[in-house]
Amino acid sequence: MDFTVSNGSGDRNESPKEITVDFGPEAADTETVGQGGAARAEQPTDGTKKPELLPNHRAELRASGLTDETGTANGVYSESDPKEVAALINWSVTRAKLLGPVLVYPHFDRDGRPLHHAAVKPDRPRDRADKPGKVKYENPRQRPNRLYVPAGARGALGEPTAPLLVTEGCKKALAATQHGFPCVSLPGVWCWVAPREKKNGKKVGKLALNHDLAGVAWKGRRVYICFDSDAASNSDVARAEKALAEVLIRHGAEVRVVRLPAEPDGAKNGLDDFLVRHGAERLRQILNATNPAANPKPEAVPIDATAFTESGYTAVRGNTFHCVLARDEDTDELVVAKKTKLANFIAKIVGETVTDDGTEQAREFAVRVEQGHKPARVAGVPVERFGALDWVVEKFGPTLVIQAGSGKRDHLRCAIQEMSGDDIPSATVYTHTGWREIGRRWCYLHGAGAIVPSVPGVPVSPSIDVRLDGAASGFQFPAPLAGDALRGAVRASLGLLDGLVPDAVAFPLVATVYRAGLGPADFALWLSGLTGAQKSELAALAQQHFGAGMTRSRLPGNWASTDNALEGLAFTVKDAVLVIDDFAPPTSRADADRQHRTAERLIRGQGNSAGRQRMRADGTLRPPKPPRGLILATGEDVPRGHSITARLGVVAVRRGDVNLARLSACQKDAADGLHAAAMAGFIAWLAPRYANVRGGLDAERVQLRDQFVGQFSHARTPDIIANLLLGLRYLLAFAGDIQAIDRPQREELWRRGEVAFRALAGQQGEHQRAADPVARFPEMLGAVLSSGRGHLAGPDGKEPGAPPSVAAWGWDARESRTGFGEARVSCQPRGRKIGWVAGEEVYLDPDSAFAALSELAHEQGQAYPVTQQTLYRRLKESGVLVRTDGDRTAYPVTLEGVRRRVLVLAADFLLGKPGQPGQPGLAKGNTGSFVPVVPVSGTGGGTESTNGRHAHADELFTNDVEVFAP
Known part of the structure; x- marks a missing residue:
């Protein structure tokens, strides 16, 4: 509702209506003031006895437009006794004397009962401590702030629909109420806030209405907050005004913040000043024109x-x-x-x-x-x-x-x-198998966890998590056995050497298995043979040493897989045998070339311990990921390339080599987990001494290799044999140490292994010669001449006169008779001319000869293994070229009247006669004797006794090995 102004004198000081607001028991708890103040505050206010006012105080009230009746109705009086003043404001008398006489505004509840609380306005106000100016009003020290309710406003408090003004200062509330605007006042703009806790000298906590204000019925009431005209420019007053409005709105009031205008000369207006200067009607207009305050921000709820x-x-x-x-x-x-x-x-x-x-x-x-x-x-x-x-x-x-x-x-x-x-x-x-140093221990990782040695002084490692996915998931060891169970498993593994296949097959197979467990190796074993030779079954028996589930039908690798898949698998499978089965290049030349390239890349990576370089998305290089296990491949064919076969131990498996009855028995042992148990036991035996074994392994390999240097056609062959011997050596050391075999058995197995590996070396030479481009050169050139793809001419360009016959040099000799019956022989060249022959020398045209060789290789479904320049350089290095021009392979010769650069070879070299310079063959030498040198049990890898001589096997076997479970 809007305010209206009465037509009378404005006297609203008649007896108030009974109100329902209860200021509560807190008022009764207020400390009683002194007798002087109490007597005056409690005297009747019906006008029969007027409060005493000093002249200056009366003048002050009248200056604010207040009538004597208003003062009397509200008990306003003057007090000059310092004791009474001290009692009113809870001060000492000495301090109270300094204030002089004071104008007292007693506080009453809504029923007119005194609250024993008063605000006083001293004649001699004290200075402010915090800022310039005087303290105009004093309120009781160490007592709660109370709401000042003029007598004429008490009835409005009990009616929620009645508008109510809120201001600062008793005199202003009296002036507004006297003019028909029920108004209550606060002793200060922040004095509506309930007491709050102090932290670090600052009040904290939620802003809430104090006891007196909280008892007012605010819901649905229109409230006008009307502070002095400088409220908007005084930031502290503005904050208090805004905060009070927000709290009252939350209590359900409709709040309007009134902006009283200042005077043109800048003089400040309070409510009393404004009413004196502009009257009640102007105030009514301002009140009715004031819009409701905006809804406050959501209440700032304290948070944790x-x-x-x-x-x-x-x-x-x-x-x-x-x-x-x-x-x-x-x-x-x-x-x-x-x-x-x-x-x-x-x-x-x-x-x-x-x-x-x-x-x-x-x-x-x-x-x-x-x-x-x-x-x-x-x-x-x-x-x-x-x-x-x-x-x-x-x-x-x-x-x-x-x-x-x-x-x-x-x-x-x-x-x-x-x-x-x-x-x-x-x-x-961990996502790989094999040896890994974890927590100062060499552990062997596999799909079911890790085999961890017990090392004195080294704390037990926490559980080791190994995750092998896809084809690598089958690499799982059982818990290592001990005693008779372990000896039985090892004998089952050694059973592969007992009548299953010829020793030339069995020993490389078994030695490869145990060599893989020792760590990185730079060769691969290749089981080669026709279909039906049981190659895959033999490979599975080796593979099942690293997981019983990897049977013939579940081998981890296959040559039909992609390059990336095989490279990834070969990187994951570390220090273990990895079978890649069934190398059988398809009839499609493109597919065959792809499979040969895959094999070449993988075997070359195995031999060189190198992988393909790859880039990350950000352009940086990833670490190479070469094969880290020992590849055991099977196939009907062998990869092309001399350098590739040099990295292979090629084992020929023929139909009928495999004893099928023994194969079934060995397969049962493998399926029962005996082979995997034997390998797990070997790893557990090796683990506590692996640091020493690993450190001395290369020296042991070199020592064994040196006994074969110069005995084979390729420098890598002795290294392959030495690696196989290492595998056999450590297997026999392990088996002897746990008493699975005795001394005579060890010596016999070593002797048989030596013989088998020498046989393998011989086969290796044949494979290497078949892949050697220099060794193949005379064979393929002879094929070019004999097949009619090319011919050699005499120095004059006609049929050659060099022995043995023109047919050997690619010519057809046809006999005919003349009309007189005389015999006549005519020679016709076949194919292109690739060179000349004169006496004991052949002169090849470099380009024509290599083109003919390449065409022949192409017709055979393959490319010539090396380039033209590489082939001729190797011919020179091998001594096949009998004449060269310094560093140049071609030698200048005049043929058919033209000076030409040609390759000069001995004619007998092309005719295949033995003993020619550069013709490949096995070197001969003394193989020496083999004494098995095995590591000392518990020390791992020592190959010499303390007196410097090679130790015999019997001297190095002991029985103090502990087998550690994962």
Whole structure:
């Protein structure tokens, strides 16, 4: 409702109506003032006895437009006795004397009962301590602030529909009420606030109405907050005004903040001043023109800082928010100043997995997502993808929504990380097999965990997590056995040497298995033979030493797989045999070339311990990932290339070589896990001494290799034999140490192995010669001449006269008779001319000869293994070229009257006569004797006794080996 002004004298000081507002028992608890003040405050206010006022005080009230009746009705009086003044404001008498006489404004409750509380206005006000000016009014020290309710305003308090003004100062409230505007006053603009706790010298806590104001019926009431005209320019007053309005609005009041205008000369107006200068009607107009205050900001609810991260992120009812936190300027409590929704889900990192493949580490976060009432879900997110948040929908579905807006993805990423906390569990997962030094122990990793040695003084390692996927998942050892069980398993493994296949096949196969367990090797074993020769079955028996489940039908590798798949598998399988089965190049030349390239790349990587270089997305190089196990391949064919076959131990398996009855028995042992148990026992036996074995292995290999140097056609062959001998050596040392075999058996097995490996070396020479481009050169050139693809001419360009016959040089000799019956022989060249022959020398045209060789190789479904320049350089290095021109392979010769550069060879070289310079063959030499030199049990890898001589096997076998379970 709007205010109206009465037509009378404006005297609204008649007896108040009974009001329903109860200021409560707090008033009764107020300390009683002194007798002087009490007597005056409690005297009747019906006008029969007027309060005493000093002349200056009466003049002051009249200057504010207040009538004597108003003063009398509200008990206003003067007090000059310092004792009474001291009692009124709870001061000492000495201090009270300094104030002089005071004008007293007693406070009454809504029923007119005195509250024993008064505000006083001294004649000699004291100076302010905090700023310039005087303290105009004094209120009782150490007592609660009370609401001043003029007598004429008491009835309005009980009527929620009655408008009410709120101001600062008793005199202003009296003036407004006298003019028909019910008004209550505060002793100060902040004195409406209930007492609050102090922290660090500052009041903190929620702003709430004090006891007196809280008892007023505010709901539905129109309230006018009317402070002095300088309220808008005084920041402290403006804050108090705004805060009071917000609190009253929350209590249900309709609040209007009144702006009284200042005078043209800048003089300030309070309510009393304004009414004196402009009258009640002008005030009514201002009140009715004032609009309701805007709804306040949401109440600044104090928050628990622990619910927010350092940067203000929090999760509320399944949503993620970014909040700007601030200290409320009024309460000094931590509140949310601004809240921004980031996503309709909550995500936290609950774990970190470091995937270690032996050359590099990849990190993955386990992210747990909660959304609404759905069950929580967890998914792995690679670290490099985490920041982009492009995994959210991919991993958890389309209902997860990241809010649109600049920077929100960055905030959400930060929120996930901060809300996850610092205590995120981290685990390392190894993704390869083989030896790995973990916690100062050499451990052997496999799909079911790790074989860990017991090392004195080294704490027990925590559980080791190994994850092998796909084709590598079958590499799993059982728990290592001991005693008779272990000896039985080892004898089953040695059973592969007992009548299953000829020793030339069995010993390389078994030695390869145990050599793989010793660590890196730079050769591969190749089982070559026609279909039906049981190559794959033999390879499976070797493979099952590293996992009983890898049977003939479940071998890990196959040559039909892609290059990348095989390279990845060969990198994962470390220090173990890796069977790649069935090298049988297809009839399609393109497919055959691809398979040969795959084999070449893989075997070359095995031999050189090198992998293909790859780049990351950011352009940096990834570490190479070469084969790290020992490849055991099977195939009907052997990869092309002399350098490739030099890295292979090629074992020929013929039909009928395999004893099928023994094969069935060995397959049963393998399926029962005996072969894997034997290998697990070997690894467990090796583990505590592996550091020493590893350190001395290369020296042992060199020592064995040196006994074969010069005895074979290729420098790599002695190294392959030495590696096989190492495998056999450590197998026999292990088997003897656990008493699975005795001394005579060890010596016999060593002797048989030596013979088998020498046989393998002989076969190796044949394979290498077949792949050697120099060795093949005379054969293929002879094929060019004999097949009619090319011919050699005499120095004059006609048929050659060199022996043995023109047919040997690519000519047809045809006999005919003349008309007189005389015999006549005519010679016709076949194919292109590739050179000339004169006496004991052949002169090849470099380009024509190589073109003919390449065409012949192409017709055979392959390319010539080396380039033209490489072939001729090797011919020169091998002594095949009998004449050269310094560093140049071609020699100048005049043929058919023209000076030409040609390759000069001995004619007998092309005719295949033995003993020619450069003709490949096996070197001869003394093989020497073999005494098995085995590592000392428990020391691992020592190959010499303390007196410097090679130790005999019997001297080095002991029985003090402990087998350690994973």
